[in-house]
Amino acid sequence: MSLARRLPRPGLLIAAVVAILMLVAAIHPALFAGGGPAEGDLHATLQGPSGRHWFGTDQLGRDVFTRAVHGTRYSLSIGAAATGIGVVIASGWGLAAALSGRVGDTLLMRAADILLALPAVLLALMVVLITGKGVFGVTLAVAVGTAPGFARVIRGQALVVRRSGYVNAAVGLGVRRPLIIVRHVLPNTLAPLLVLATVTLGTSISTGAALSYLGLGAQPPTPEWGAMLTEGQGYLGQAWWIALFPGLLLVAMVLTVTVLGRDAQARSDGRTS
Amino acid sequence: MPSRHTARSAGLLAALAATLFTAACGSGGGGGDAADVQPRNGGSITYASQKEPDCWDPHASAQDVTAFTQRPIFDSLVYQKPDGSLEPWLASSWKISEDGLTYTLELRRDVTFHDGAKFDAAAVKANFDHIVAKDTESQFAAGLLGPYTGAKVTGPYEIQVSFSRPYSPFLQVASTTFLGIASPASLRVGEDKLCSGTASVGSGPFRNGRYTRGQQRVYTRNADYDWAPKGAAQSGPARLDSVTVRFITEDATRVGALNSGQIDGAAALPPNAIAGVRANPRLTAISKQTPGAVYAYYLNTTGGVFTDIRVRRAFQRGLDIGTIVKSVYQGTTDRAWSVLSPTTPYSYDASLENSWPYDPALAAKLLDEAGWTGRDAAGYRTRDGRRLSIVSPVYGRPTLFSQAAQAELKKIGFYLDLHASTDATEVSGLLDDGKYDVVETSWARPDGDILSSFFLSTETSKGGGHNFAHVADPQVDTWLKAAQAAQSPQERAKQYAQVQKWVIDNAAVVPTFVSTATVGVNRKVHGLRLSIATWPEFYGAWVQAD
Numbered sequence: 034m035s036l037a038r039r040l041p042r043p044g045l046l047i048a049a050v051v052a053i054l055m056l057v058a059a060i061h062p063a064l065f066a067g068g069g070p071a072e073g074d075l076h077a078t079l080q081g082p083s084g085r086h087w088f089g090t091d092q093l094g095r096d097v098f099t100r101a102v103h104g105t106r107y108s109l110s111i112g113a114a115a116t117g118i119g120v121v122i123a124s125g126w127g128l129a130a131a132l133s134g135r136v137g138d139t140l141l142m143r144a145a146d147i148l149l150a151l152p153a154v155l156l157a158l159m160v161v162l163i164t165g166k167g168v169f170g171v172t173l174a175v176a177v178g179t180a181p182g183f184a185r186v187i188r189g190q191a192l193v194v195r196r197s198g199y200v201n202a203a204v205g206l207g208v209r210r211p212l213i214i215v216r217h218v219l220p221n222t223l224a225p226l227l228v229l230a231t232v233t234l235g236t237s238i239s240t241g242a243a244l245s246y247l248g249l250g251a252q253p254p255t256p257e258w259g260a261m262l263t264e265g266q267g268y269l270g271q272a273w274w275i276a277l278f279p280g281l282l283l284v285a286m287v288l289t290v291t292v293l294g295r296d297a298q299a300r301s302d303g304r305t306s
Numbered sequence: 307m308p309s310r311h312t313a314r315s316a317g318l319l320a321a322l323a324a325t326l327f328t329a330a331c332g333s334g335g336g337g338g339d340a341a342d343v344q345p346r347n348g349g350s351i352t353y354a355s356q357k358e359p360d361c362w363d364p365h366a367s368a369q370d371v372t373a374f375t376q377r378p379i380f381d382s383l384v385y386q387k388p389d390g391s392l393e394p395w396l397a398s399s400w401k402i403s404e405d406g407l408t409y410t411l412e413l414r415r416d417v418t419f420h421d422g423a424k425f426d427a428a429a430v431k432a433n434f435d436h437i438v439a440k441d442t443e444s445q446f447a448a449g450l451l452g453p454y455t456g457a458k459v460t461g462p463y464e465i466q467v468s469f470s471r472p473y474s475p476f477l478q479v480a481s482t483t484f485l486g487i488a489s490p491a492s493l494r495v496g497e498d499k500l501c502s503g504t505a506s507v508g509s510g511p512f513r514n515g516r517y518t519r520g521q522q523r524v525y526t527r528n529a530d531y532d533w534a535p536k537g538a539a540q541s542g543p544a545r546l547d548s549v550t551v552r553f554i555t556e557d558a559t560r561v562g563a564l565n566s567g568q569i570d571g572a573a574a575l576p577p578n579a580i581a582g583v584r585a586n587p588r589l590t591a592i593s594k595q596t597p598g599a600v601y602a603y604y605l606n607t608t609g610g611v612f613t614d615i616r617v618r619r620a621f622q623r624g625l626d627i628g629t630i631v632k633s634v635y636q637g638t639t640d641r642a643w644s645v646l647s648p649t650t651p652y653s654y655d656a657s658l659e660n661s662w663p664y665d666p667a668l669a670a671k672l673l674d675e676a677g678w679t680g681r682d683a684a685g686y687r688t689r690d691g692r693r694l695s696i697v698s699p700v701y702g703r704p705t706l707f708s709q710a711a712q713a714e715l716k717k718i719g720f721y722l723d724l725h726a727s728t729d730a731t732e733v734s735g736l737l738d739d740g741k742y743d744v745v746e747t748s749w750a751r752p753d754g755d756i757l758s759s760f761f762l763s764t765e766t767s768k769g770g771g772h773n774f775a776h777v778a779d780p781q782v783d784t785w786l787k788a789a790q791a792a793q794s795p796q797e798r799a800k801q802y803a804q805v806q807k808w809v810i811d812n813a814a815v816v817p818t819f820v821s822t823a824t825v826g827v828n829r830k831v832h833g834l835r836l837s838i839a840t841w842p843e844f845y846g847a848w849v850q851a852d
Binding site for chain 2: 071072073075076078092093094095165166248252253254266267268269270271
């Protein structure tokens with residue numbers, strides 16, 4: 034294997050660096066921005082980007098860069114938690130479909146088909162109506178939006194694993210069914226799902242931000258990027274920087290996660306191109 | 307009466323949610339520059355409102371937007387001119403009994419409703435009966451009538467309205483759209499239909515036209531109209547053939563539609579859009595300070611940290627209100643010194659101005675005295691290990707002012723907990739049970755009697771009132787009731803001044819800023835003026851030919 038093939042592509046390298054920076058910003062925002070996201074200087078409102086305020090200041094004199102850095106945590110955690118919850122819901126759903134016989138399988142998968150027919154944002158909007166506004170409600174809504182797709186993958190994988198030699202052997206040895214599911218079927222279905230989840234993470238982040246933009250997620254003065262876009266849009270003609278920078282960061286995060294996810298998917302498929 | 311109570315809470319929440327504040331002080335009249343164009347009849351205008359009524363029956367609804375959108379259709383017994391003075395409208399004259407308990411109103415004989423019915427004393431009685439009827443579930447109009455006991459027809463065109471105690475705010479109350487006079491036949495169609503906005507039949511200069519929920523309502527000219535009050539900008543029928551009110555809730559969209567010429571007028575310009583509208587040669591902006599109770603924090607004087615007057619005073623003097631108002635509202639409105647707006651007729655106490663300036667050193671001293679001497683890791687003051695935290699229930703989104711105040715209050719050690727919720731039941735529950743430290747709200751009403759609903763001891767949140775500060779002082783009650791009994795505006799002003807001073811001295815309230823309505827108008831529209839309640843009056847408006 035030549036050296037060139039060992040080195041990652043530049044795009045992937047950039048994505049990895051951005052991902053690490055964002056992860057650090059999410060865990061320890063003070064490393065990048067000193068002040069608090071709610072602290073403002075009322076004598077310095079709506080100031081354009083400068084050496085002192087890289088991303089300018091907003092209508093309350095708060096530093097947009099500080100707020101954007103602190104916002105990383107919200108967008109990333111809403112996306113990651115939603116995907117995680119989606120995986121958990123889908124595991125139960127997909128396994129139940131694969132292992133519950135023809136009638137149960139048909140019922141569960143047709144339900145997934147119905148939900149898949151709805152756009153993810155629309156489905157999430159309906160869920161928010163039930164769960165209520167706020168970060169938790171939005172996270173759950175995005176999770177429900179991702180679950181049907183995951184459930185299909187799990188079911189397909191579980192059907193393959195169920196007929197595999199090691200499962201047949203376990204059955205022959207008289208191992209009890211619940212133990213077979215937990216010890217053999219579940220672990221072997223999850224691997225491809227985790228790859229899919231990484232790819233989906235980008236979509237989850239943008240859906241979460243979209244719901245916050247619509248006023249359903251984090252509420253002011255929380256520095257969540259979607260909420261910052263809403264706050265900034267009223268000032269677009271006067272202070273474009275309030276909305277632009279959180280928007281750019283959101284794009285960067287979604288691109289980064291998607292590039293990394295695609296790479297993981299390609300590796301898992303046995304390709305390294 | 308739980309249902310009425312719930313309904314009134316809903317009205318209150320509407321006020322709490324009124325974050326769509328707009329700005330700039332100045333003249334209340336305007337529209338285009340009419341120097342070289344002659345008024346003309348015909349044409350139509352489209353005006354964008356930032357809200358749409360939930361219920362179109364002004365007798366039932368507490369929403370300002372209901373009163374605004376129904377004004378072209380419903381006339382009132384009395385007219386309140388933009389300067390606050392009262393004059394006859396559908397009532398041609400009135401007499402008040404010696405004891406102040408009975409108002410005898412003589413009515414005009416030449417008025418016809420849009421459905422052809424004659425306006426008379428029986429019609430007025432039907433309206434009063436409808437307002438207080440249980441089925442109407444009036445959220446506001448019934449409350450405005452105060453100690454009302456009944457209306458009696460004493461002649462075909464004469465009616466007596468009685469009260470259990472003298473109630474001088476009545477004539478002003480009778481001038482509002484909330485007490486607008488509808489055709490008696492229309493009142494019998496049922497509350498659902500009245501609320502839906504399709505059954506509005508009045509005697510006003512415009513008739514109810516096509517209504518598409520969520521989009522727009524059209525008003526068409528009433529060609530028979532000939533009973534305008536003297537102080538109106540016009541007499542006889544309106545000049546415009548029709549008016550279309552569109553509902554555009556999004557600020558940026560509404561301002562964009564005005565700038566691009568898609569609409570001729572727009573309500574509630576946000577502070578950051580006013581300069582742009584004024585700079586546009588095709589547009590102008592008209593502003594007027596809203597009368598009534600200004601935006602203010604009402605401090606819970608009977609529960610939590612604010613039972614200690616030193617802590618209340620620290621909050622009052624330690625918040626840099628002037629700086630917040632100046633920077634957040636970009637010079638488009640004024641900070642408030644009294645709980646009443648300066649434009650509230652015959653009520654405002656100007657002596658309060660500059661009487662309680664920002665003084666962070668005094669605030670710190672008061673908090674030290676009250677025992678809040680510790681500081682926690684986040685920098686907030688503590689006492690016995692407990693943080694100096696104040697809960698403010700918010701329906702919907704917190705106002706920009708409160709967001710700025712949250713950061714400013716941290717400097718003197720207060721943690722302002724903005725408890726935002728979109729669950730109306732939850733928020734009204736917190737208010738009713740007194741589970742809060744501070745409530746931020748405002749209430750537009752062009753009469754000093756608004757003070758009664760905020761400070762009369764009987765006006766509890768649970769009972770449908772707004773006494774969020776839990777003021778229960780016999781002296782305050784006496785002043786407010788004396789003001790309601792006094793007939794002379796000067797005497798009422800004297801009583802209201804004492805109340806305004808008392809609530810500041812006792813730090814029951816921290817007035818923040820004067821709500822100001824700013825309307826953007828295309829210069830081709832002329833004669834559009836803002837009413838005392840700061841809504842545009844379409845009756846006198848006309849549009850120049852293209």
